[in-house]
Amino acid sequence: MAKDTSPALRDIIIYSVFVRNHTPEGTLRALIPDLDRIKSLGADYIWLLPVCPIGEKNRKGTLGSPYANRDYRAVNPEYGDMNDLRALADAIHEKGLKLMLDIVYNHTSPDSVLCKTHPEWFYRKDGKPYNRVGEWSDVRDLDYGNKDLWAYQTETLKKWAEIADGFRCDASSLVPTGFWRAAREACEKVKPGLLWLGETVYLSFNSFCRRRGIYAASDGDAFAAFDIEYEYDIKPACERFLRGEGPLSAWTEALNLQEAAYPENYNKLRFLENHDRPRAASLVPDPARLSSLTALLYFLKGATLIYAGQEYALKHLPTLFDRDTVDFTAGTDMSEYFTRLARIKKEILSPYDSFYAASDDERNIAVITRDDGKARKIGVFPLSCEGGRVKVDAPDGEYEEKLSGGSVSVKDGALECAAKPLIISFKV
Numbered sequence: 001m002a003k004d005t006s007p008a009l010r011d012i013i014i015y016s017v018f019v020r021n022h023t024p025e026g027t028l029r030a031l032i033p034d035l036d037r038i039k040s041l042g043a044d045y046i047w048l049l050p051v052c053p054i055g056e057k058n059r060k061g062t063l064g065s066p067y068a069n070r071d072y073r074a075v076n077p078e079y080g081d082m083n084d085l086r087a088l089a090d091a092i093h094e095k096g097l098k099l100m101l102d103i104v105y106n107h108t109s110p111d112s113v114l115c116k117t118h119p120e121w122f123y124r125k126d127g128k129p130y131n132r133v134g135e136w137s138d139v140r141d142l143d144y145g146n147k148d149l150w151a152y153q154t155e156t157l158k159k160w161a162e163i164a165d166g167f168r169c170d171a172s173s174l175v176p177t178g179f180w181r182a183a184r185e186a187c188e189k190v191k192p193g194l195l196w197l198g199e200t201v202y203l204s205f206n207s208f209c210r211r212r213g214i215y216a217a218s219d220g221d222a223f224a225a226f227d228i229e230y231e232y233d234i235k236p237a238c239e240r241f242l243r244g245e246g247p248l249s250a251w252t253e254a255l256n257l258q259e260a261a262y263p264e265n266y267n268k269l270r271f272l273e274n275h276d277r278p279r280a281a282s283l284v285p286d287p288a289r290l291s292s293l294t295a296l297l298y299f300l301k302g303a304t305l306i307y308a309g310q311e312y313a314l315k316h317l318p319t320l321f322d323r324d325t326v327d328f329t330a331g332t333d334m335s336e337y338f339t340r341l342a343r344i345k346k347e348i349l350s351p352y353d354s355f356y357a358a359s360d361d362e363r364n365i366a367v368i369t370r371d372d373g374k375a376r377k378i379g380v381f382p383l384s385c386e387g388g389r390v391k392v393d394a395p396d397g398e399y400e401e402k403l404s405g406g407s408v409s410v411k412d413g414a415l416e417c418a419a420k421p422l423i424i425s426f427k428v
Contacts, residue, residue: 002184002196005227007265009195010351013304013342014100015043018275019051019079020063021318021325022308028075028084032091039095041311041335042342045195046092047100047168049275051075051085055109058138061321066102067170068109068138072156089163098165100195105153105179106171107131107139114152115140121149132214144176144215154183161187166195172226173201173217174209180225197269197303198226203233223263228303231268234258241364241383242283242293248364248383252357255300259355271305272297275320279307282315287332288385288419294334295403295421298341299368299379301355311338344402348425349377360390365417369393371428380415380422387419399424 015038023030028051038046050066053076059068063078075082092099108114114121115129122129123141131141142149157167172180180198187194200219201209209216219233234254240246258268272280272293284290290313298304309318312331318324353370360367364384369392370377378392391414401408402423408415415422 002181002223002225002227005265005267007267007351009227010267010302011346012044012195013042013306013345014045014047014197014269015041016047016049016274016305016307018049018066018308018318018320019076020066020323024325026078026323026325028080028088031088035091035095035097037335039097041306041338042346043097043306045098045100045166047166047197048102050102050104050170051079052104053077055111055138057109057111059109059321060138061319063322064109065138065320067104067107067320069104069107070109070111071113072108072153073113073159086163098195099163100166100168100197101160101164102170103157103160103167104170105142106174107136107141109138110140112140114142118149118152121146121152132209132212142175144179150179150182153179154186157183157187158190161191161194164194165191166197168197168199169226170199171201172198173206173219173222174215176215177217177221177225180222184225195228196226197228198222198230200226200229201232202235204236220262223266228267228269231258231270231302247361248359248366249361252359252366255355255357259301268302269305270297270300270302271307273307273310273317274305275307275317277317279315279317280310281313281331282317285315286385287313289383291334291337292381292383292385292421294337295341295423296366296368296379296381296383298345299349299370299377299381299423301353301370304342304345306338311335340403344423348375348402348423350375353377363388365390367392374427375425376428377423377425380417382417382419382421385419387417389414390417392424394424394426399426 020026053070054064055068055070089099123143129140131139200222206216237251237254241248241251309326312328314331350372353372356369358367363386366381368379380390394410396410399408
């Protein structure tokens with residue numbers, strides 16, 4: 001881990017916003033009236049997908065992807081200008097929230113400022129700037145073998161650090177960890193305590209890159225620069241389970257592997273969906289099952305991500321390439337449930353807990369045990385809505401059930417699970 005990373009960051013909740021699609025106006029200032037609602041969900045950080053101008057050459061869709069950046073040092077005029085971004089940042093801070101900006105440093109659009117002014121800073125194929133991953137046809141990859149590029153990118157980050165409280169770093173595994181460490185050190189002098197979230201990649205993609213001679217940092221290496229990493233290293237096991245193609249135990253065993261393999265203060269970003277992945281409600285349309293899965297999400301060890309609209313169980317994933325305004329009325333309002341889970345995460349669970357996951361593959365019930373030496377917290381999550389007797393590591397007796405406020409009995413080392421998630425806590 002970055003040497004100054006605190007385990008307390010596992011408590012945070014990050015709410016992700018794509019400015020173009022979050023409101024009918026699609027502007028930075030239009031987000032301000034929604035800040036109170038977002039904060040009520042328990043959010044600590046608001047992560048804005050990239051706010052820089054978008055390239056026009058090789059543009060995907062009508063408006064293009066925000067990840068095809070044209071100018072690292074400007075604001076997309078469709079969203080507003082730098083004054084509008086500062087106004088939003090001020091409003092976020094007034095609400096007691098923090099702002100996280102999305103940084104796209106692996107590549108730029110083909111018509112970017114840097115492509116025009118410093119073509120020597122790019123990966124080249126047949127003598128021309130090119131991209132290493134074929135399907136990313138709307139971008140050109142940077143070459144971090146050039147230390148002048150390091151200096152430019154670091155100075156850019158220092159400028160954004162005057163506004164932001166944290167950075168989400170896109171495709172961070174493909175940019176040298178050495179650069180991220182140096183940039184972090186420089187930015188710390190501008191804004192002490194900046195939060196660094198790295199979008200580390202699927203292990204299969206990491207392997208794909210390495211087989212082709214493309215730099216790709218391991219999650220272990222990347223933790224030297226980042227406070228939080230994506231959980232893509234184990235996501236396939238979760239995704240196979242949700243598709244009915246793999247056992248629950250493969251997912252829980254992967255969670256336990258993380259606990260053993262990474263530094264003691266490791267922090268993984270826990271999510272059910274994001275702007276690149278399908279909506280959770282589209283994969284798990286049954287409301288009861290989605291409710292249990294969501295409770296499990298908050299019980300996992302690590303920072304929690306909410307992708308805008310997830311709290312309404314929306315099934316449609318907005319496109320990155322065109323105007324596709326989120327319809328917050330199209331789903332089922334789970335906001336109060338999210339707020340309750342956030343309270344449990346922050347008031348009952350501890351970022352210093354040990355963690356152990358077990359599972360019953362026949363009934364698809366996950367049992368998570370967390371313990372900080374003072375209190376033990378046990379979560380039982382029936383992910384196929386099938387109840388029954390479940391073994392737990394708790395003394396026999398009556399316990400308050402934290403989600404419903406009711407009670408639950410433990411007898412002979414087991415409790416009765418009525419096809420709904422259960423959470424109990426007791427002193428040890």
